[in-house]
Amino acid sequence: MTANLSVVRDAPARAAIEVADLSHTYxxxxxxxxxxxxxxxxxxxxxxxxxxxxxxxxxxSLLMMMAGLRHQTxxxxxxxxxxxxxxxxxxxxxxxxxxxxxxxxxxxDNIEFPLALRHAPREExxxxxxxxxxxxxxxxxxxxxxHELSGGMKQRVSIARGLVQDPPVLLMDExxxxxxxxxxxxxxxxxxxxxxxxAKTVVFVTHSLTEAVYLADxxxxxxxxxxxxxxxxxxxxxxxxxxxMMATDVFGRLRERIWQQIRKEG
Amino acid sequence: xxxxPAPSTVRWVILAALLVFxxxxxxTGIIPELFLPPLSKTIAVLVKDWxxxxxxxxxxxxxxxxxxxIACGAGILAGALTGGIALxxxxxxxxxxxxxxxxxxxxxxxFTAWFGIGSQSKIIFxxxxxxxxxxxxxxxxxxxxxxxxxxxxxxxxxxLPQQITRVIIPASIPTVLSGLRLGGALTIIGVVxxxxxxxxxxxxxxxxxxxxxxxxPHVFGAIVMILLLSIAFDTLARAIExxxxxxxxxxxxxxxxxxxxxxxxxxxxxx
Ligand SMILES: Nc1ncnc2c1ncn2[C@@H]1O[C@H](COP(=O)(O)OP(=O)(O)O)[C@@H](O)[C@H]1O
Ligand SMILES: [Mg+2]
Numbered sequence: 347m348t349a350n351l352s353v354v355r356d357a358p359a360r361a362a363i364e365v366a367d368l369s370h371t372y373x374x375x376x377x378x379x380x381x382x383x384x385x386x387x388x389x390x391x392x393x394x395x396x397x398x399x400x401x402x403x404x405x406x407s408l409l410m411m412m413a414g415l416r417h418q419t420x421x422x423x424x425x426x427x428x429x430x431x432x433x434x435x436x437x438x439x440x441x442x443x444x445x446x447x448x449x450x451x452x453x454x455d456n457i458e459f460p461l462a463l464r465h466a467p468r469e470e471x472x473x474x475x476x477x478x479x480x481x482x483x484x485x486x487x488x489x490x491x492x493h494e495l496s497g498g499m500k501q502r503v504s505i506a507r508g509l510v511q512d513p514p515v516l517l518m519d520e521x522x523x524x525x526x527x528x529x530x531x532x533x534x535x536x537x538x539x540x541x542x543x544x545a546k547t548v549v550f551v552t553h554s555l556t557e558a559v560y561l562a563d564x565x566x567x568x569x570x571x572x573x574x575x576x577x578x579x580x581x582x583x584x585x586x587x588x589x590x591m592m593a594t595d596v597f598g599r600l601r602e603r604i605w606q607q608i609r610k611e612g
Numbered sequence: 613x614x615x616x617p618a619p620s621t622v623r624w625v626i627l628a629a630l631l632v633f634x635x636x637x638x639x640t641g642i643i644p645e646l647f648l649p650p651l652s653k654t655i656a657v658l659v660k661d662w663x664x665x666x667x668x669x670x671x672x673x674x675x676x677x678x679x680x681x682i683a684c685g686a687g688i689l690a691g692a693l694t695g696g697i698a699l700x701x702x703x704x705x706x707x708x709x710x711x712x713x714x715x716x717x718x719x720x721x722x723f724t725a726w727f728g729i730g731s732q733s734k735i736i737f738x739x740x741x742x743x744x745x746x747x748x749x750x751x752x753x754x755x756x757x758x759x760x761x762x763x764x765x766x767x768x769x770x771x772l773p774q775q776i777t778r779v780i781i782p783a784s785i786p787t788v789l790s791g792l793r794l795g796g797a798l799t800i801i802g803v804v805x806x807x808x809x810x811x812x813x814x815x816x817x818x819x820x821x822x823x824x825x826x827x828x829p830h831v832f833g834a835i836v837m838i839l840l841l842s843i844a845f846d847t848l849a850r851a852i853e854x855x856x857x858x859x860x861x862x863x864x865x866x867x868x869x870x871x872x873x874x875x876x877x878x879x880x881x882x883x
Contacts, residue, residue, distance in 0.1 A: 413767050415763060415767055433766050433767050434769070435767070438767075440764070440767040442760060442763070442764060444760050446761055446763070446764040448761060448779070448782070448783075459768060459778075460768040460769065462778075463768060463770050463771075463774055464769070507768075511768075
């Protein structure tokens with residue numbers, strides 16, 4: 347008995363996300379557009395991985411494929427050990443750049459939306475959505491409609507909605523890109539708090555190098571189109587991260603290294 | 613400094629002024645009574661002959677109701693199909709857009725040839741007349757739905773029927789309603805005009821009949837009824853739009869700067 351258990355515990359935990367030899371080519375209007383080539387990456391359970399790269403290098407495409415929202419032309423994606431070929435909200439939650447909340451639903455109803463889709467009982471829905479609302483720090487704002495919320499609050503609701511089915515993996519495509527610098531920093535910090543409370547595996551796309559270093563366990567740098575992964579940079583800063591770390595040498599050197607890689611791709 | 617009067621006050625003042633002029637101009641002889649009978653005479657006629665007006669109005673209302681049913685039902689259905697299916701959109705939308713620009717009234721004689729001069733031809737003519745704006749706005753409403761919303765719904769596991777009922781329909785309601793308001797107004801015009809052209813019943817028919825015998829007060833009585841009918845419809849349609857579009861109108865108000873601000877204490881500000 348004990349032997350068996352220890353075998354299970356000692357076995358290397360299967361990665362939450364495994365992408366192998368993935369390539370994608372769009373059938374564009376003027377001939378095929380190769381968007382991604384030979385992407386291979388592994389994200390361990392509970393890790394926070396940030397992807398950076400020049401615009402148009404295929405970051406959104408890659409995330410859409412991990413979410414099962416688009417099919418790659420070649421290669422495989424495994425999430426929690428099983429291939430993904432259609433959206434599966436029990437395995438993957440997605441937070442988009444535009445808050446993409448339904449403007450005709452209140453914040454609480456937006457968060458409940460995924461549960462309503464699978465006809466969960468009403469009380470369970472309410473309770474779960476309220477928990478999420480508290481988790482993202484929006485208690486008391488549940489009855490508000492998206493147009494009554496600030497940009498940061500909308501993204502909080504989006505995060506709550508992405509987490510409401512408790513998926514082990516959360517994919518975030520430039521979620522804070524539309525926010526002002528201050529709000530963006532606060533939201534990054536908040537995201538780390540939520541992440542540490544929920545132990546999710548996060549893949550986060552951003553244009554901001556500061557945000558990348560501040561949030562990540564590991565930063566993946568992509569080349570210009572067709573996107574390849576040209577560098578993997580581990581971020582050895584301790585957790586919990588603090589704003590003061592941004593002024594340290596380590597932080598600056600990491601940021602500089604990423605910048606050099608991206609600049610080459612220009 | 614004098615405060616600027618509210619727009620609604622201004623509207624009522626203008627309306628009152630018009631009514632006063634309507635009474636005074638014919639009375640003082642500035643406008644001959646044959647061209648414009650005084651307001652009081654018009655109302656007197658309406659009161660005296662209310663039975664006749666009511667029974668003709670009921671014919672018109674009956675025709676309008678069925679014509680709206682056709683315009684809205686067929687318009688929404690056709691609009692949803694052409695808006696939602698790319699092939700139909702590319703084939704049909706240019707055709708329907710150009711048809712909309714044709715003054716369909718010129719085809720009304722054909723409608724009477726096919727469907728007679730009774731209610732049937734009015735219902736079908738006005739239904740076709742109101743169909744185009746409903747169909748075109750519905751198609752536009754569905755085509756302009758934010759693709760991000762559908763993507764988000766799919767990421768949450770929404771099936772195709774769920775995408776339709778929970779995203780496409782609610783997202784297109786505001787546009788469709790504005791199409792219904794326009795289409796409904798055109799249906800009323802279609803019914804009244806066709807009654808004026810050829811018929812033996814309806815409010816439009818009253819206008820024509822009294823005009824041929826130069827009975828101006830009765831003509832204007834009928835015109836007042838038509839005006840009231842249009843205003844009543846528009847008021848109802850706007851009320852429905854307002855009720856169903858809380859989020860849309862609120863969004864617009866926010867852009868105009870009357871933003872309903874979120875009150876949070878600075879110390880615990882939620883961003
Ligand atoms: N549906 C599509 N059809 C054709 N080309 C596309 C499509 N979607 C994206 N692309 C192209 O693929 C490339 C990668 O796009 P995207 O994944 O959005 O990049 P990123 O998110 O890194 O900016 C871009 O050059 C874009 O023009
Ligand atoms: Mg992108």
